[in-house]
Amino acid sequence: MVSNRIIFFLFDGVHLLDLAGAVTVFYESGCCGQPYELRYVSPYSHPATSSGLGFAAVDPLDAVTITAQDIIIVAGMELARWNREDDHLWMPWLQAAAATGATICSVCTAAFALAAAGLLDGHSCTTHWAWTSSLQKQYPRLKVLENKLFVKSGKLFTSAGIATGIDLALYLVEEQHGAAFAYMVAKDMVVYIRRDGTESQHSVYLQNRQHINYQVHQVQDYIAHHLQHKITIEDLAALVHISPRNLTRLFKSTTGSTIGQYVQQLRQEKAQHLLKAQHKVAWVAKECGFKGPDQLRRFLKKAI
Incomplete structure (x- = not known):
C-alpha cells in the first residue's frame, strides 16, 4: 500500500534545512500531481530551530496514531541542545512507531536518536561525515558507513544530513511513484540530479x-x-x-x-x-x- 502521510518529528534545536529539504520534496510532489499529507509532531509544545526560528503548528506525539503505511522523518538537531533527560517523552513513541512497521527515517544527527532508541542495533546506517566516528563509538552495535548519502536497512533509513535529506526524500518518492516522477519533482525543485544512497557524499x-x-x-x-x-x-x-x-x-x-x-x-x-x-x-x-x-x-x- 502506498503511503500518502509523512510525519515529521521535531526535536528542540532542529536544523532548519534538515527539516525543510525533505518537506519541500513532498510538497513539490503534490504540486506535480502526487499529494502527501504532511504532519508535524514533537515531544515539545514549542520546539525551535537551531537558528532560533520557532514553530507553532506542531502536534503532540499522541495526536497521531501511527500505522504501518506511515513514513516518519526525524529531522537532525543540534546535539548540544539534545536533552537526554527527556528520553521518556519521545523514545517509547518512536519505538512503538517502529514496532507497527512504519518506515522510520533520520536526517543528519537524528541518527543518534534512532540509535539511542535501539532501532539501529545491528543495522547499517550513516550520519553527517563529521559525526560518523562519534556515532560508531557511542553505539558499537551499529555498522556506521562513511561517505554515504543515505543508507537503507529494511524500513529504516538514515541520511548524511542537510541537503542529503532531499536525496532521501526523492528516493522515497521514487519508490512509490517511479523514477520518471521523482525526476520531475527534482527538476521542479531545480535540483541538478537525484543521487542515491550508494554514492559518495562528495x-x-x-x-x-x-x-x-x-x-x-x-x-x-x-x-x-x-x-x-x-x-x-x-x-x-x-x-x-x-x-x-x-x-x-x-x-x-x-x-x-x-x-x-x-x-x-x-x-x-x-x-x-x-x-x-x-x-x-x-x-x-x-x-x-x-x-x-x-x-x-x-x-x-x-x-x-
Whole structure:
C-alpha cells in the first residue's frame, strides 16, 4: 500500500534545512500531481530551530496514531541542545512507531536518536561525515558507513544530513511513484540530479562547487541545465561577460578542473543515473548531449 502521510518529528534545536529539504520534496510532489499529507509532531509544545526560528503548528506525539503505511522523518538537531533527560517523552513513541512497521527515517544527527532508541542495533546506517566516528563509538552495535548519502536497512533509513535529506526524500518518492516522477519533482525543485544512497557524499557536482566565485557558479549552473545542448566556451564567456581565455583560466584555478572535463563528468554522471532508472539509451544520449547511443556507450566504457 502506498503511503500518502509523512510525519515529521521535531526535536528542540532542529536544523532548519534538515527539516525543510525533505518537506519541500513532498510538497513539490503534490504540486506535480502526487499529494502527501504532511504532519508535524514533537515531544515539545514549542520546539525551535537551531537558528532560533520557532514553530507553532506542531502536534503532540499522541495526536497521531501511527500505522504501518506511515513514513516518519526525524529531522537532525543540534546535539548540544539534545536533552537526554527527556528520553521518556519521545523514545517509547518512536519505538512503538517502529514496532507497527512504519518506515522510520533520520536526517543528519537524528541518527543518534534512532540509535539511542535501539532501532539501529545491528543495522547499517550513516550520519553527517563529521559525526560518523562519534556515532560508531557511542553505539558499537551499529555498522556506521562513511561517505554515504543515505543508507537503507529494511524500513529504516538514515541520511548524511542537510541537503542529503532531499536525496532521501526523492528516493522515497521514487519508490512509490517511479523514477520518471521523482525526476520531475527534482527538476521542479531545480535540483541538478537525484543521487542515491550508494554514492559518495562528495559528488562531481558538489566537489567542484566548493568556492565562492559567482561567475563560475553561474557557468556551472548553465552547464548543468544545458547538458543536452552543444556548449562552447565562447557562449559561456559571453554569459558572464569575460573573455573565453580569462574564463578558461578562472574556471581551472577555481575548480581544479577544465571546462571540458567538467562538462564530460556531469554528462557521465547524469547518463549513469538515467540509465540506472531504465530510460532508453537513445533518449539518454540525447538528454546528455551525446551524438547518439554508440557515442554514449563508447564514452561510458572509456570512463570505467
